[in-house]
Amino acid sequence: xxxxxxxxFSNYFWLGIALFVVLxxxxxxxxxxxxxxRNIISTLAVAAPLVxxxxxxxxxxxxxxxxxxxxxxxxxxxxxxxxxxSPLGILNNPVLTLIVLLLIGxxxxxxxxxxxxxxxxQPIVATLGTYLILSGVSKNLMPAxxxxxxxxxxxxxxxxxxxxxxxLVVAVPIAxxxxxxxLPYYRALMATGGDERAxxxxxxxxxxxxxIAYTIGGMLAAIAGIALTALVNSGDATxxxxxxxxxxxxxxxxxxxxxxxxGGMLGAVFGALDIFIIQKLLTSAQVPVAWFQVTYGLIxxxxxxxxxxLRSATARSTGV
Amino acid sequence: xxxxxxxxxxxxxSQDFVNSKDIVFSxxxxxxxxxxxxxxxNCSFSVSRGEVHALIGENGSGKSTLVKIIxxxxxxxxxxxxxxxxxxxxxxxxxxARELGIGTAFQEILIVPGRSVLENIWLGAEQxxxxxxxxxxxxIRAKELLDELIGEEVSLDIPAxxxxxxxxxxxxxxxxxxxKPKIVILDEPTAALGVxxxxxxxxxxxxxxxxxxxxxxxxxxLDEIMDIADNITVLRAxxxxxxxxxxxATRDSLIxxxxxxxxxxxxxxxxxxxDVRLLVKDVQIFRNAPSFNLDAHAGEIIGIAGLEGHGQDxxxxxxxxxxxxxxxxxxxxxxxxxxxxxxxKEAAKLGLAYVPRNRKTAGIFExxxxxxxxxxxxxxxxxxxxxxxxxxxxxxxxxxxxxLSIKMDNDQSxxxxxxxGNQQKVLVARWLNMDPNTIIFNDPTRGVDPPTKMELYKTxxxxxxxxxxxxxxxxxxxxxxxxxxxxxxxxxGTIAEEIPQKSLTSQSVVAAFFGHKSSVQES
Numbered sequence: 003x004x005x006x007x008x009x010x011f012s013n014y015f016w017l018g019i020a021l022f023v024v025l026x027x028x029x030x031x032x033x034x035x036x037x038x039x040r041n042i043i044s045t046l047a048v049a050a051p052l053v054x055x056x057x058x059x060x061x062x063x064x065x066x067x068x069x070x071x072x073x074x075x076x077x078x079x080x081x082x083x084x085x086x087x088s089p090l091g092i093l094n095n096p097v098l099t100l101i102v103l104l105l106i107g108x109x110x111x112x113x114x115x116x117x118x119x120x121x122x123x124q125p126i127v128a129t130l131g132t133y134l135i136l137s138g139v140s141k142n143l144m145p146a147x148x149x150x151x152x153x154x155x156x157x158x159x160x161x162x163x164x165x166x167x168x169x170l171v172v173a174v175p176i177a178x179x180x181x182x183x184x185l186p187y188y189r190a191l192m193a194t195g196g197d198e199r200a201x202x203x204x205x206x207x208x209x210x211x212x213x214i215a216y217t218i219g220g221m222l223a224a225i226a227g228i229a230l231t232a233l234v235n236s237g238d239a240t241x242x243x244x245x246x247x248x249x250x251x252x253x254x255x256x257x258x259x260x261x262x263x264x265g266g267m268l269g270a271v272f273g274a275l276d277i278f279i280i281q282k283l284l285t286s287a288q289v290p291v292a293w294f295q296v297t298y299g300l301i302x303x304x305x306x307x308x309x310x311x312l313r314s315a316t317a318r319s320t321g322v
Numbered sequence: 323x324x325x326x327x328x329x330x331x332x333x334x335x336s337q338d339f340v341n342s343k344d345i346v347f348s349x350x351x352x353x354x355x356x357x358x359x360x361x362x363x364n365c366s367f368s369v370s371r372g373e374v375h376a377l378i379g380e381n382g383s384g385k386s387t388l389v390k391i392i393x394x395x396x397x398x399x400x401x402x403x404x405x406x407x408x409x410x411x412x413x414x415x416x417x418x419a420r421e422l423g424i425g426t427a428f429q430e431i432l433i434v435p436g437r438s439v440l441e442n443i444w445l446g447a448e449q450x451x452x453x454x455x456x457x458x459x460x461x462i463r464a465k466e467l468l469d470e471l472i473g474e475e476v477s478l479d480i481p482a483x484x485x486x487x488x489x490x491x492x493x494x495x496x497x498x499x500x501x502k503p504k505i506v507i508l509d510e511p512t513a514a515l516g517v518x519x520x521x522x523x524x525x526x527x528x529x530x531x532x533x534x535x536x537x538x539x540x541x542x543x544l545d546e547i548m549d550i551a552d553n554i555t556v557l558r559a560x561x562x563x564x565x566x567x568x569x570x571a572t573r574d575s576l577i578x579x580x581x582x583x584x585x586x587x588x589x590x591x592x593x594x595x596x597d598v599r600l601l602v603k604d605v606q607i608f609r610n611a612p613s614f615n616l617d618a619h620a621g622e623i624i625g626i627a628g629l630e631g632h633g634q635d636x637x638x639x640x641x642x643x644x645x646x647x648x649x650x651x652x653x654x655x656x657x658x659x660x661x662x663x664x665x666x667k668e669a670a671k672l673g674l675a676y677v678p679r680n681r682k683t684a685g686i687f688e689x690x691x692x693x694x695x696x697x698x699x700x701x702x703x704x705x706x707x708x709x710x711x712x713x714x715x716x717x718x719x720x721x722x723x724x725x726l727s728i729k730m731d732n733d734q735s736x737x738x739x740x741x742x743g744n745q746q747k748v749l750v751a752r753w754l755n756m757d758p759n760t761i762i763f764n765d766p767t768r769g770v771d772p773p774t775k776m777e778l779y780k781t782x783x784x785x786x787x788x789x790x791x792x793x794x795x796x797x798x799x800x801x802x803x804x805x806x807x808x809x810x811x812x813x814x815g816t817i818a819e820e821i822p823q824k825s826l827t828s829q830s831v832v833a834a835f836f837g838h839k840s841s842v843q844e845s
Contacts, residue, residue: 187451200432204446205417
């Protein structure tokens, strides 16, 4: 009896999964046609930006910091497709476009990381700064929504040959991350987030490790921005702002500790799916949009309380 | 970059290495200042292959700063090192230090929470973020180290913070050894260790030294220094005063060197014992351990001892009201007859003060000033309606500052600007200010230098002479022998033996740890 409960609770994102199972079941009952092939792809396309955004928010939190600029990076990438990549005349070349956008995302992340580790600003302050800057720059670049998306990009919201675009967009980053967790970098990242002083004095290059974490976050945010563009098929400078806090909330709902060093990317995926399904259920129940955020907040707080209580209860009953 | 040490195996024992030709590390006129505070002025010493070189000094004498400089955590303002006859102005990072063959176990037990024992032992041992040595090789090396240091099977995959504190300390020591460095720095490596762990550690140090590894060993326990060191460098106020060979040193001579002209002497103050103050009746700590009784009188100093993890720590926490015994009663005598101790807060009201073990996490409020730290639990006394009478607070503090000789510049400075021993004194002053009738010390001299210890002993004896009951848990057997009226020794969760003053020797206490009746120490 010890082993089963403990095994469940020792997985950092057990609650994210449990919530997902329950919500998915409820969703199946209320909206049974969700699994129909046509619906599932469009549903996944809607979910992809949030899933990727919460993945993007994860590495910085694992490193012991936070990145408030994730959401606006999504928006900036969306705007950049029409105002930077398109004028360069490479928008019809998917590979070049992807490279440029990933570089932009990486650069934003690296700047955040440098501000935090070299200039030594607190993470929340540094990324609040980049949040405001990016948000303003996006609005200047694209004062009004618009723009036409090339075919290859809108295919990411549907099918690329036999492969569903949204699945590809999410699965590739997850696969790459899972590969990364096998590298010493991952151990170093978790150690730095867990206790930076211990990591530094043991000889880890903590500055490099933290800058890389923000850079990975920036690149994932760029992919999220691409998924967002594939979904909405146009440019809008205000789109990204919505993702700022909800992405962080999803990461935490997925079991990643805000203190750093505990958690992971798969948890963030489930946290984001949880929030996405809640949103879908509330929409179908015709709950006013104003109540959505109240619900997210309540679920976040109660699930953290539940996590803590159940964890310590099982720890006590098994005498650990 | 590391030289293999195996080819030195032709030499027979560590003494053969201790000659000037074999110098592997030397520090020359190292200086460092933290802002205004000159932590190191002029520090020079050298260490030979196979030598165990002890660094001793009062708190604030610069030992820990020196350790940080040699391990690349901070860069010195002046001076230079040489390692294998190559000169360095500074070591730019902890990683650079490891590459030069220096392994360090810092004073603080820097375990990364949430990461496994294996990862904690290998933490920082590999610089590449892309490539890593084989997991199986890392496991073998980690197991080899733990087998030697812990002596029993420990899972490499459990989170390191789930280990008891002594094992965490051994993990940190294993981390310093994992790359087979030629110079190992151990800063207070025995602070959390029991006797058997310490013996195993010393055996490992001797074995590695015989193979040519050089050790810098820092400890406040002079008996350990006299046991393990070949040579001893004494630091005072940031300067290296002298280096002596162990043959020429005695404890008294070392204490004299550490504190300059201040003579260290045992304080003894005549006192009388009064009525019973604390009564422990049929108390059971662990489920399978027998219950026990204890009474403590007014004006008595009772020592609590035992090997790490035998229940003595739990017991003093029960006395203080932090934990509850499984069964039995603990009462304190008051004007209204005996009162049970229900909680820490309740106990404080009944005149019982508790000075916790880990001052960093359990006593000190780092961001606050010295005076605020002193006055915190007594704020009610210094306030009327919403106003605080700071003057009275400051006056009271300076009364204790003088009697405890707390060394500081400004009472409004942050408490973190004080050395560890002085922080401890502020904590003691805090509780004395509450006019306690009973005071419980949980290993108060851990990491405190000998002169400060002497002052604390004097304070404790003065307290006892004024009728206060003192319960004194210590992991340092020598200080128990010097200070207390009787020692109760815990073994397997119960009081195994009570040693009255007349038969109190370090041998009798250590023998009681192991349940030996003879005075032979277990090795």
